[in-house]
Amino acid sequence: MLRKLHGRKLAVCLLGGAMYALFAAFGWQAEHDGHIHLGYALLTAALLVWPIAALLSVLLERGYTRSMRQEKRFRTGWAFLFILACYVPMFGVAFPGSFAYDVPYQLRQVVTGAYSTHHPLLHTLLLGGLLQLGRALGNMDIGAAIYTAVQMGLMAGCFALTCGSIARQCGARAAKRSAVFFALYPLHMVMAVNATKDVLFGGFFALTLAFLNEMNAKPTRSLYAKIAACGALAVMLRNNMAYAALAWLALWSVGSRRKGRNAALAMLLALALGFGGNAALKSTTHAADGDMSEMLSWPIQQLARARLEDGDKLSDAEKAAIDELMPGEAWKLYDPTISDPVKFEFDTQAFRTDMKKYTGIWLSVGQKCAGTYLDAAVALIYPFFYPYREYRVSGYYVQMGMSEAYDASWCDFDPPESRSLFPRVLTSLMWRFGAKGAMQMPVIGWLFNTGVIVWTMLFFVFREIYWGRWKRFGTALLPVLLWGTYLLGPVMAGRYIYPFVCVLPVLAARPERKKEA
Numbered sequence: 001m002l003r004k005l006h007g008r009k010l011a012v013c014l015l016g017g018a019m020y021a022l023f024a025a026f027g028w029q030a031e032h033d034g035h036i037h038l039g040y041a042l043l044t045a046a047l048l049v050w051p052i053a054a055l056l057s058v059l060l061e062r063g064y065t066r067s068m069r070q071e072k073r074f075r076t077g078w079a080f081l082f083i084l085a086c087y088v089p090m091f092g093v094a095f096p097g098s099f100a101y102d103v104p105y106q107l108r109q110v111v112t113g114a115y116s117t118h119h120p121l122l123h124t125l126l127l128g129g130l131l132q133l134g135r136a137l138g139n140m141d142i143g144a145a146i147y148t149a150v151q152m153g154l155m156a157g158c159f160a161l162t163c164g165s166i167a168r169q170c171g172a173r174a175a176k177r178s179a180v181f182f183a184l185y186p187l188h189m190v191m192a193v194n195a196t197k198d199v200l201f202g203g204f205f206a207l208t209l210a211f212l213n214e215m216n217a218k219p220t221r222s223l224y225a226k227i228a229a230c231g232a233l234a235v236m237l238r239n240n241m242a243y244a245a246l247a248w249l250a251l252w253s254v255g256s257r258r259k260g261r262n263a264a265l266a267m268l269l270a271l272a273l274g275f276g277g278n279a280a281l282k283s284t285t286h287a288a289d290g291d292m293s294e295m296l297s298w299p300i301q302q303l304a305r306a307r308l309e310d311g312d313k314l315s316d317a318e319k320a321a322i323d324e325l326m327p328g329e330a331w332k333l334y335d336p337t338i339s340d341p342v343k344f345e346f347d348t349q350a351f352r353t354d355m356k357k358y359t360g361i362w363l364s365v366g367q368k369c370a371g372t373y374l375d376a377a378v379a380l381i382y383p384f385f386y387p388y389r390e391y392r393v394s395g396y397y398v399q400m401g402m403s404e405a406y407d408a409s410w411c412d413f414d415p416p417e418s419r420s421l422f423p424r425v426l427t428s429l430m431w432r433f434g435a436k437g438a439m440q441m442p443v444i445g446w447l448f449n450t451g452v453i454v455w456t457m458l459f460f461v462f463r464e465i466y467w468g469r470w471k472r473f474g475t476a477l478l479p480v481l482l483w484g485t486y487l488l489g490p491v492m493a494g495r496y497i498y499p500f501v502c503v504l505p506v507l508a509a510r511p512e513r514k515k516e517a
Contacts, residue, residue, distance in 0.1 A: 002054045009466055013060065016462045017053030020455065021045040024052075027386020027451065030378045034336070038374070059459070060466040074167035074175040080160035086183040087152045087192040092421040093429070096141045097148030098194040099416045100399035101495070104406050107131055112410050118290035121281040122236040123197040126150075135413055144195075144416040151199060152192045158203030158230075159188075162506060165210035169217060170509040178505035187448060190398060190433065191498055198495040201237040204230045206502035208270070209478060212263050213506065216471040219262040224269065231270025236277050238499075244482040245271055251481075252474055260474060293346045297339040297490045298377055299362050304331040304342045305376040306369040313368045321361040324350050336379035337393040338491040383492040384483070387451035390439055397437030397448070398494040400430045437494060450497045454483065457500050460507035472511070479503050 002013060025044040029036050091097070102119055109115045110128025127147055134143020159182035167175035182188055191199045208230040215223045234241045249267055252260050281287070293300065306314065307322045308331055314322075322331060330345035351358050366373050383393060391397055406415050420426040432438060439445040446452055461480055464473035479500060486496055 002050075002057045005057055008468065009057070009060075012462055012466045013053040013057045014049065016056045016458075017049045017051075018045070019458070020052045020056075021048035023385045023451075023455075024048060026378055027382045027388070030375075030382035031386065031388055031390075031392070034375070034379065036371070036374050036378050038371075056459075056462065060463055072172055074164065074172035076160050076164040076167075079163050079175070079179040080156050082179060083159050083183040084152060084156035087156065087189055090189040090193050091148060091152065093425050094148075094193045094400065095419050095421055096145035096416060097151075098190075098400045098402075099144060100194075100401060100403045101196045103127065103195055104403050104411075104415070107415075108407070108410050113285075115282075115285040115287035116290055117278075117282060117287050118294070120197050120237050120239075121278065121285060121287055122233075123200065125281070125285075127195055131416065140414060140416050141419060147195060148193050151195070154200060155188075155192050155203045158207045159183075159502075162207050162210045165207075165214050166505065166509045169214055169511050174509040178509065181505050185447070185501070186433075187398075187494065187498065187501055190400070190429070191495070194398065194400070194495070196399075196495050197237050198498050201234055201241070202499040202502040204234040204237065205241065205479075205482070205499045206506055208234055209475060209503050210506045212266070212475045212478070213472060213511075215263050215266060216260070216475060217511070224262075224266050227263075227266035228269040228273055231267060232273035232277060235271060235274025236281075240482055240485040242271065242274065243485050244478060247481045247484075248478045251477060256471070256474055260471070263475070291348050292352070293343050293348045294490070295488070296346070296351075297343065297380065298488060300326075300343050300346055301334070301336075301339050301376040301380055302369075302373040303362060303365060304334040305336075306365050306372045307331040308334050310369045310372050314365060318361055318365055321358060322365075325358060335394050336376070338395050339380065340395075340490055343490060380490075381487050381492065383450050384487055384497075385451060385454055387446070387449050387455065388439075391437040393492055395491050395493055396435050398434045400434040401426065448494065450492055450494070453497055453500055453504070457483070457504060457507060460504075469511070476507055479507070 002010070005013060022041075022045045025041040025048065026036060028044075029041055106119050106124040107128050109119075109124055110132055115121060115124070130147040130150065131140055131143040133146065134140045137143070160179070163175040163179045163182070166178050191202070208227060211223055211227045211230065215227060231241075231245070235245065245267055249264060249271075252264055252267075256264070303322050304326060307319065307326075311319065323329065325347050326342060326345060327347055328345065330342050333341035333345065335341050382388070383391075402416055402418050418426070432440065433448075437445065437450075438448050457479060461473065461476045464470075464476055483500060489496060
């Protein structure tokens with residue numbers, strides 16, 4: 001099949017083959033050896049390029065034909081009720097919801113009034129406000145249940161509207177398949193009752209992407225407003241969205257020129273509203289800035305690993321500088337799969353006082369320990385680009401149940417308590433799914449494998465280039481750029497992959513058979 005291709009199609013297959021081959025070679029070494037042997041990895045990738053490209057050519061060739069048949073009308077309201085109904089059983093299992101992750105720290109801000117932009121203020125105020133409402137009513141669990149119900153409704157609404165947009169572009173059948181995915185894919189059920197910002201972000205991000213595709217096909221004033229509103233909410237729920245959108249705008253403006261003006265203007269409006277909304281909330285709450293160490297996961301991991309494994313290669317000045325940034329020999333806490341243990345002890349203030357000095361230290365250590373830097377980076381992110389055989393990250397794939405991280409200095413009330421209607425089911429899910437990402441379950445586990453999800457997303461992106469659907473390819477770049485920001489993050493976990501699960505139906509849906517110029 002590959003020999004019959006030429007031009008753009010051949011280039012796409014070879015590019016995709018090279019990318020998947022590199023991911024496979026580096027990921028396999030990271031999972032099995034813990035170290036990257038660069039020469040061997042590149043040789044392995046070179047040998048894999050052609051067979052993977054050939055497989056891609058077969059799969060991509062089936063990705064264009066989509067004729068619009070006479071189909072029944074898609075009903076967004078019924079889709080909303082169907083999706084919401086499918087989340088109700090999980091609500092009973094996790095009642096009043098899963099309040100782990102950062103919930104205690106966000107609630108503390110609302111209780112004490114000492115706000116920080118470390119967590120999205122919009123989410124902190126919504127979550128903390130409803131929990132405080134429950135407290136005022138005499139039981140924190142009431143507020144927890146209200147929050148979970150509100151989140152379930154918002155997610156079902158986002159997904160139903162996403163399906164409605166897909167129906168207008170690709171027909172009712174594609175929308176119905178998407179609705180089934182949103183309703184029955186287990187990760188959606190679990191996350192719908194999970195009080196983390198990534199959930200609402202995933203819903204609004206998918207809806208924004210669907211509206212952008214629709215805007216490219218037939219721009220309207222209504223779509224301007226929809227993209228602006230949904231995109232602004234996504235920006236306010238995740239800084240990653242702002243970074244990805246800014247990069248996307250730059251690429252979109254260069255690549256699409258006048259043809260993409262409508263989408264660009266809509267995204268600009270979304271960014272303006274998002275930034276403005278965040279600024280207003282920060283001013284109103286007098287919130288302090290978040291810790292910049294959140295943006296330094298890679299350098300922190302690299303320096304800690306170099307100090308731990310290659311101390312004999314470093315000068316006394318370099319060791320002293322690392323010890324200043326990681327006081328109390330915090331570099332000994334290094335965990336290859338998550339930056340939090342060292343990052344929590346990182347002296348951000350010291351780094352800020354002399355950024356030039358410490359940046360120079362990072363560069364000089366990197367020259368001596370290039371292999372160690374590569375090992376540290378790949379060990380942290382390989383589950384984000386490689387279909388691992390076992391979930392080995394120290395943190396839970398998805399945290400479920402209730403957090404116990406409450407401090408008596410501010411929490412003089414009973415925190416939310418699990419009142420599951422099916423406690424045995426919840427316990428089983430917390431271990432089999434929450435802790436291990438279901439990877440101990442044959443076949444089923446692959447549905448939640450982060451690497452598989454990312455590879456699937458990239459396949460749909462390659463499909464748009466293969467068939468010359470340039471506007472849809474341009475839109476599909478947004479989740480790819482978002483993925484790039486997550487590669488710089490502190491850990492791989494199920495909640496981080498969730499936005500990419502949400503956009504899969506948008507990327508998978510094929511439009512009416514009409515080639516773009």
